[in-house]
Amino acid sequence: MEPVTIVGAGGIGCAVGYALRAGGTAVRFVEANPAKVAAGRRDGVRVDDRPPLAAEFVPFAEWAPQPRSTVLLCTKCYDNAAVLAKLPADVNLIPIQNGFDPQLAAHGHAREGIASFVSECAADRPHTRVTRPGELHLGGRDGGTGATPAELSGAGLFRVVRVNQIAPFKYAKLMYNAAISPLAAAAGIDNGQLLSVPAARRLFFALLQENYRILSAAGVPLGKVGPFAPRTVAWILRRKWLAGLMARRFEPSLRGTYCSMAGEIAKGRTELDNYTGHLLWLADATGEPAPLNREVYDLVSGMTAARAAPGIDRLSGLGASPLAA
Numbered sequence: 001m002e003p004v005t006i007v008g009a010g011g012i013g014c015a016v017g018y019a020l021r022a023g024g025t026a027v028r029f030v031e032a033n034p035a036k037v038a039a040g041r042r043d044g045v046r047v048d049d050r051p052p053l054a055a056e057f058v059p060f061a062e063w064a065p066q067p068r069s070t071v072l073l074c075t076k077c078y079d080n081a082a083v084l085a086k087l088p089a090d091v092n093l094i095p096i097q098n099g100f101d102p103q104l105a106a107h108g109h110a111r112e113g114i115a116s117f118v119s120e121c122a123a124d125r126p127h128t129r130v131t132r133p134g135e136l137h138l139g140g141r142d143g144g145t146g147a148t149p150a151e152l153s154g155a156g157l158f159r160v161v162r163v164n165q166i167a168p169f170k171y172a173k174l175m176y177n178a179a180i181s182p183l184a185a186a187a188g189i190d191n192g193q194l195l196s197v198p199a200a201r202r203l204f205f206a207l208l209q210e211n212y213r214i215l216s217a218a219g220v221p222l223g224k225v226g227p228f229a230p231r232t233v234a235w236i237l238r239r240k241w242l243a244g245l246m247a248r249r250f251e252p253s254l255r256g257t258y259c260s261m262a263g264e265i266a267k268g269r270t271e272l273d274n275y276t277g278h279l280l281w282l283a284d285a286t287g288e289p290a291p292l293n294r295e296v297y298d299l300v301s302g303m304t305a306a307r308a309a310p311g312i313d314r315l316s317g318l319g320a321s322p323l324a325a
């Protein structure tokens with residue numbers, strides 16, 4: 001049986017690959033990091049303290065994708081171009097990524113996934129820790145159909161939710177990611193501190209509200225990812241006392257959880273264009289104001305170009321525009 005190929009043995013790739021292996025599916029990891037390939041060949045793929053599972057590991061440079069095989073794309077969006085350049089047209093490509101990438105969209109794949117669990121991979125080993133439970137939504141794109149791997153639930157790592165259309169779930173996740181990730185990465189704080197540090201919380205809530213307005217004005221469908229629908233989140237945020245109460249309730253479960261943009265500014269590459277960049281593109285198309293996102297975009301892209309060190313004081317100039325919420 002042709003194995004399912006997972007490109008990118010990181011937080012998402014290892015969790016999904018482990019779930020497939022636990023369900024009896026053959027898995028081939030394709031990885032750019034030689035240390036991860038060597039460790040995977042030696043020790044297999046691991047999640048938390050569970051027993052390692054053997055899988056095939058192939059260096060990206062040596063990978064020749066098989067026609068009609070299933071390829072789960074689990075890299076960061078900024079690595080898509082190199083992967084797409086290798087793919088035969090008839091591959092069953094299923095990206096599982098946050099954000100929107102025009103080049104990937106043009107590839108015309110039929111199915112996509114979006115993860116709402118949090119998974120942090122070790123630097124040089126295919127060993128990840130699922131630090132916050134959540135779901136993997138899998139569904140069609142632009143009415144497309146196609147097979148998604150069946151055996152994903154067995155390990156109980158995340159709940160698999162199969163939906164007809166993935167777009168509402170990707171847009172809802174965009175509302176959250178474009179608020180969480182640039183702020184957490186620029187400030188060098190974890191997801192919990194976004195709620196516990198007052199200056200960060202104020203900006204986080206303001207961005208969530210702006211993101212909801214942009215997405216609503218664009219008329220895109222918004223699904224439910226997490227405990228509340230985006231419309232309910234926006235309703236809560238308009239009531240400051242309730243938003244404060246919710247922040248205190250959710251903070252403990254987010255404390256210490258990783259944001260996949262953390263540490264990327266210093267490496268000179270982030271998914272900012274795929275999150276904030278896409279929101280700004282939607283805002284420009286509809287004429288909806290996006291002052292805070294523009295400030296955040298300028299801050300994070302400037303920091304990334306300079307490979308600047310993150311710090312909480314980086315947020316201090318944000319929200320200065322009279323239009324910012």
Ligand SMILES: NC(=O)C1=CN([C@@H]2O[C@H](COP(=O)(O)OP(=O)(O)OC[C@H]3O[C@@H](n4cnc5c(N)ncnc54)[C@H](OP(=O)(O)O)[C@@H]3O)[C@@H](O)[C@H]2O)C=CC1
Nearest residue numbers: 008010011012030031032033060075079097098118119260
């Ligand atoms: N981690 C999480 O909790 C969540 C992540 N996401 C999204 O999932 C996607 C993946 O994120 P995440 O798993 O955190 O990413 P990671 O950085 O943990 O893993 C990506 C892996 O892909 C490798 N890679 C880079 N280029 C290639 C290539 N050409 N071929 C093969 N492997 C390659 C990277 O190697 P190297 O490091 O050497 O570049 C790295 O090991 C992103 O879009 C992210 O936003 C969504 C929800 C939650």
Ligand SMILES: CC(C)(CO)C(=O)C(=O)O
Nearest residue numbers: 098118180258259260261
């Ligand atoms: C966990 C979350 C929601 C934001 O940190 C995420 O999706 C990511 O880090 O990629």
